[in-house]
Each structure stands twice: as structure tokens, then as C-alpha cells.
Amino acid sequence: MKLLTHNMLTSHVKGVTKGYPLLIKATEVKLNEVEFNPQFVSRMIPKLEWAALVQAAEELGHRQDLPGELVTDYEKNEDFLKKVHTVLLEVEVIEGCLQCPESGREFPISRGIPNMLLNEDEV
Amino acid sequence: MQHQRSYDAVRLHAAAWTTVMEEAASQLERDHVHSVYDKIAPYFNDNRYKAWPKVRQFLLELPPGSIVADIGCGNGKYLHINKEVFKLGCDVCRPLVDFAWSQGHEVQMCDGLNLPYRDGCFDAVLSIAVIHHLSTKERRIRAIKEMARTLRVGGHIMIYVWAMEQKRRKFEKQDIFVPWNPNPHLPSSSHKEHAKLRRRATAQSVTEAIDNPEKHRKVRSTSSVADEEDLTHTVPQQKTQRLWFFSRSLDSVFDFGSLAISWPSSRDLSTLSSPTGEKDENKANQRGRGRGLIKQVSNFFSPQSVIGSEEDVFDARGNVTNNNNGAENQGVSVSLAQECGSVPLPDLISLQREHLNEPEDENTKRPQGEEQQESTQGSSQGSEGQVEGSCLRYYHVFREGELAELIENHVEELHVKHTYFDHANWCVVAEKVQLWRI
Numbered sequence: 001m002k003l004l005t006h007n008m009l010t011s012h013v014k015g016v017t018k019g020y021p022l023l024i025k026a027t028e029v030k031l032n033e034v035e036f037n038p039q040f041v042s043r044m045i046p047k048l049e050w051a052a053l054v055q056a057a058e059e060l061g062h063r064q065d066l067p068g069e070l071v072t073d074y075e076k077n078e079d080f081l082k083k084v085h086t087v088l089l090e091v092e093v094i095e096g097c098l099q100c101p102e103s104g105r106e107f108p109i110s111r112g113i114p115n116m117l118l119n120e121d122e123v
Numbered sequence: 124m125q126h127q128r129s130y131d132a133v134r135l136h137a138a139a140w141t142t143v144m145e146e147a148a149s150q151l152e153r154d155h156v157h158s159v160y161d162k163i164a165p166y167f168n169d170n171r172y173k174a175w176p177k178v179r180q181f182l183l184e185l186p187p188g189s190i191v192a193d194i195g196c197g198n199g200k201y202l203h204i205n206k207e208v209f210k211l212g213c214d215v216c217r218p219l220v221d222f223a224w225s226q227g228h229e230v231q232m233c234d235g236l237n238l239p240y241r242d243g244c245f246d247a248v249l250s251i252a253v254i255h256h257l258s259t260k261e262r263r264i265r266a267i268k269e270m271a272r273t274l275r276v277g278g279h280i281m282i283y284v285w286a287m288e289q290k291r292r293k294f295e296k297q298d299i300f301v302p303w304n305p306n307p308h309l310p311s312s313s314h315k316e317h318a319k320l321r322r323r324a325t326a327q328s329v330t331e332a333i334d335n336p337e338k339h340r341k342v343r344s345t346s347s348v349a350d351e352e353d354l355t356h357t358v359p360q361q362k363t364q365r366l367w368f369f370s371r372s373l374d375s376v377f378d379f380g381s382l383a384i385s386w387p388s389s390r391d392l393s394t395l396s397s398p399t400g401e402k403d404e405n406k407a408n409q410r411g412r413g414r415g416l417i418k419q420v421s422n423f424f425s426p427q428s429v430i431g432s433e434e435d436v437f438d439a440r441g442n443v444t445n446n447n448n449g450a451e452n453q454g455v456s457v458s459l460a461q462e463c464g465s466v467p468l469p470d471l472i473s474l475q476r477e478h479l480n481e482p483e484d485e486n487t488k489r490p491q492g493e494e495q496q497e498s499t500q501g502s503s504q505g506s507e508g509q510v511e512g513s514c515l516r517y518y519h520v521f522r523e524g525e526l527a528e529l530i531e532n533h534v535e536e537l538h539v540k541h542t543y544f545d546h547a548n549w550c551v552v553a554e555k556v557q558l559w560r561i
């Protein structure tokens with residue numbers, strides 16, 4: 001699971017109102033090499049919940065000194081974009097779980113795949 | 124006072140019945156969608172499952188930097204298209220999702236009725252050949268609404284569903300069970316290859332499928348899966364063994380008069396919707412009774428229950444199959460349609476013999492003799508060549524206009540932009556719109 005994906009994921013257990021962002025408890029993390037496309041990253045940034053991304057990167061120990069708040073004028077800042085690129089696309093959680101911040105419910109991640117299926121009583 | 128009591132009773136029954144229906148729908152989908160795909164997943168992992176061109180085009184036309192979700196992505200065959208956009212996929216079928224991940228895609232396990240994505244986070248959503256597996260209209264609407272929720276305003280969703288109206292024939296009913304056949308007739312006339320395919324197909328395991336993608340590239344097309352994608356192309360070329368079981372729609376359960384099921388008493392129904400403050404032992408009893416009802420309703424829709432009915436099956440070219448087998452008296456109408464050729468299904472052999480010589484005509488390229496030989500080979504191969512009765516996939520095939528109507532009438536946050544017929548599918552592209560509430 002990449003952090004770009006994580007940025008979209010939320011807990012959807014019945015009754016939960018603050019299910020985002022999911023806390024990451026990782027037991028295995030990989031760092032891949034992914035081709036850097038600055039334009040791609042630049043266009044992706046406005047679609048992100050920035051604070052959630054920084055928090056997730058922090059949890060994995062890969063914060064890359066990303067600022068807590070999004071800087072303006074990042075489109076031409078290649079250093080910054082490269083850092084965001086790494087955090088979004090190169091860091092990968094292989095094993096662990098995602099925890100709902102409100103209910104504490106844990107969604108397992110195994111073989112890189114988060115299992116977000118709910119049980120009967122959570123629907 | 125009397126009025127109020129009967130009004131309450133009706134509401135209570137309606138609520139309880141909704142629970143039963145929901146459970147029955149879930150059960151049906153578990154048995155005839157989820158577990159089937161779990162079993163047949165290895166056969167999907169083949170290189171030649173190409174994307175539908177119009178879906179590919181939809182993806183390629185997305186602005187760079189878009190985020191796209193393929194809801195019900197299966198083995199992920201759409202997830203590699205367009206490097207300029209970020210794609211993720213999800214599905215309920217673990218083996219298929221595992222395969223997609225092995226191809227380098229971002230995928231999750233989840234259910235289309237409860238998507239784990241935040242509101243408005245996607246620029247585009249795909250739903251290709253997915254919602255026709257949902258067994259009630261209400262669930263199909265919920266699935267569309269869930270996808271609409273995750274779509275941003277201005278974003279587009281593309282939905283493909285199997286059409287009732289195929290090019291050469293029309294399904295007589297909308298709710299059907301389609302058997303999975305891993306060993307269909309192949310375009311090539313080589314028996315040797317055919318036999319090899321069977322051996323390989325039955326020997327495959329899921330891990331093999333994931334670890335050996337190369338092997339799968341050599342496996343030839345299975346027409347059943349090709350059916351899913353391209354019914355009309357395979358039919359003229361080959362005499363495919365295809366059987367459809369028709370069933371009543373779960374939605375039609377509300378048509379009380381036509382059913383021979385023993386209706387639950389008011390007391391039974393009221394126990395299903397009791398308030399939550401009950402003691403544990405009462406709850407257990409309720410659950411037990413609830414489950415009993417659910418089982419009764421589910422069995423009602425099981426394709427194993429009855430073979431044959433009085434109903435006509437296809438209305439194509441006067442090749443109408445009339446089965447009147449003195450079926451069991453559960454009151455279920457399940458009809459069997461056999462196109463041509465014969466695949467021995469253990470409990471349907473007598474019916475098949477009747478229709479062995481059904482004329483499939485001008486478009487068939489191979490001589491009659493060869494057909495017969497292949498059929499015999501099929502039946503003599505024992506379990507290898509047989510369609511498994513347990514691998515019946517449930518489909519609700521859509522009438523023309525049904526999908527667009529569903530969206531227009533029930534999903535106000537989506538605005539239908541295009542509808543069209545693509546091979547064997549009805550297709551809709553819709554845009555997420557901002558709803559203003561006063």
C-alpha cells in the first residue's frame with residue numbers, strides 16, 4: 001500500500017464519523033524506485049489531504065522533512081516535488097494494519113493489500 | 124387504536140422483511156458470485172484479457188494527474204492503462220486482487236456497497252461488469268451511490284453491465300445463473316491442444332497463477348470468460364456449451380401470490396426486528412429464527428432446487444426450449460436453456476439429450492462431425508470436462524435503458540451523459556453534480 005492510496009482510505013465502520021485518516025501500524029515497509037514525474041506529482045498535490053500525508057509519512061519514519069503545511073509555489077520546486085514523490089509513491093507498506101482513529105478497529109494489510117472488508121455487524 | 128396497531132404491524136413486518144431480504148441477497152452473492160470468483164480466479168489471469176476499447180479510451184482521455192478507481196477491478200486488467208494517472212482498484216475476490224498486486228497495481232479488498240474511500244477523492248471511477256452481480260435493485264442503486272460519493276464534482280463514472288438484449292438473441296429473463304466452464308470449445312481444431320488445456324486448467328492452483336504468469340500467457344481463450352466480455356464474438360465462431368439457469372429476481376419476492384414458500388408468521392417477523400435491549404438468550408432465539416427464514420428464502424433462489432419449468436427460454440429464431448419436467452413443487456421457476464453441443468451436467472443429462480441436435484447454423488465453421496467428436500470427448504473426460512454445478516455465477520442482465528433509468532430516478536448526484544451498447548453490454552457514462560439543498 002502506497003501512501004497516495006492511504007490518503008484516500010477511510011474507516012467506514014457504521015456509526016464512525018471521524019474515520020480519517022487511518023493510523024498506520026506497519027511491520028514491514030519497502031522502499032521502491034519509481035520513475036519521477038514532476039508534473040504528475042505537482043498535479044497530485046492539490047488532491048491530497050496534506051496533513052494526513054505528513055502524519056502517515058511520520059508514522060513510517062519517512063517524513064523526508066516535509067513541511068507540516070503545504071508551501072505555496074511548489075510547482076517549480078523540484079527538490080520538494082522529489083520528496084513528495086518518494087513519500088507518495090516509493091514508500092510501501094507490505095505488512096501491518098490500518099487503525100480507525102475513532103473505533104480502534106484494525107484493518108489488516110498483508111502482501112501489500114489492505115483488507116477493508118467489514119464484518120456483518122459493522123455494516 | 125386499531126388503525127395504529129395494524130399500521131405498526133405493517134411497518135414492523137416491512138422492516139423485518141427488509142432484513143431478511145438483505146441477508147438473502149448477501150447469501151446469494153456469497154454463493155454465486157464471491158465464492159465462484161474465488162474458485163475460478165486462476166483462469167482469469169491470462170494475458171489476452173484485453174480491455175474494452177471504449178473503456179481504454181475513457182482512461183486515456185483523463186487529464187494527467189487524475190486519480191481513478193476501478194471498483195470491482197478483478198485481476199486488474201484496466202489498471203495499467205495511462206501512466207499519467209494514478210489508478211487504484213478494489214475487489215472482494217482475494218485471489219484476483221493478489222494477482223493484480225503481483226502485476227504492480229495498488230489494490231484493496233473491499234465491498235462495493237461499503238467503499239473505504241473518502242468523499243469526492245476520485246476524478247474518475249470505473250465499474251466494468253460488476254453491478255450486474257448484485258441481486259436486488261436496491262443494492263445496485265446503493266453501489267452506484269457509493270461510487271458517486273467517492274467521485275468529485277465534475278468527475279465521471281463509466282458503468283458497464285451485461286445486456287439482456289444480445290446481438291443474436293435475448294435472455295428471456297433478467298435474473299440468471301451462468302455456469303463457469305473452464306474447458307470450452309477453442310477456435311483451433313486441435314484436439315491435442317484442447318486436451319492439454321483441460322489438464323492445465325484443472326491442475327492450476329492460485330499460487331501457480333500468481334507465480335507463473337508466463338504459463339498463463341500460453342493458455343488459450345476460455346469462451347466462458349470471453350463470454351463475459353464478448354458474447355457476440357464467440358457465439359458465431361463456435362458452438363459453445365452454454366447453459367443459463369433462470370431464476371426469479373429477489374425483488375420479485377414481494378409478489379406474494381406467486382410463491383409457494385411458507386410465509387413467516389407475524390410473531391416470527393416481529394422477533395427479527397426486536398429492540399436491542401433484549402436479553403442474550405432471546406437474541407439467540409431470534410437469530411436462529413431469523414437464520415431459518417433467511418435460509419428458506421435463499422434456498423428459494425438456489426439454482427439446484429428445480430430443473431425445468433413451463434416457461435419458454437429463448438425467443439431467438441423460434442428455437443424455443445420448453446421444459447416441462449414435472450419439476451418439484453417449490454414453486455420456483457428455473458428454466459434451462461441449452462444452446463448447442465452438450466456439456467454433461469450431472470443432473471441435466473436427460474434434458475440435454477433432447478437438444479443435442481439443435482441447429483446452430485450458418486455461422487458455425489466446423490463440420491458437424493468434429494463437433495460431435497469434441498462433445499463426446501468432453502463427456503468422456505469425466506470431471507475434467509464437466510461444468511461444475513457449484514460454479515454458477517449470478518447475473519442480473521439489464522434491459523435497454525434500465526441502467527440509465529436507475530441513475531436518473533435514484534441517483535440524483537449523477538447526471539447521465541452518454542449511454543450506448545458495447546458488444547454485449549449496456550454502458551453509461553455519468554457526471555457527478557453538485558446537489559443544492561435549501
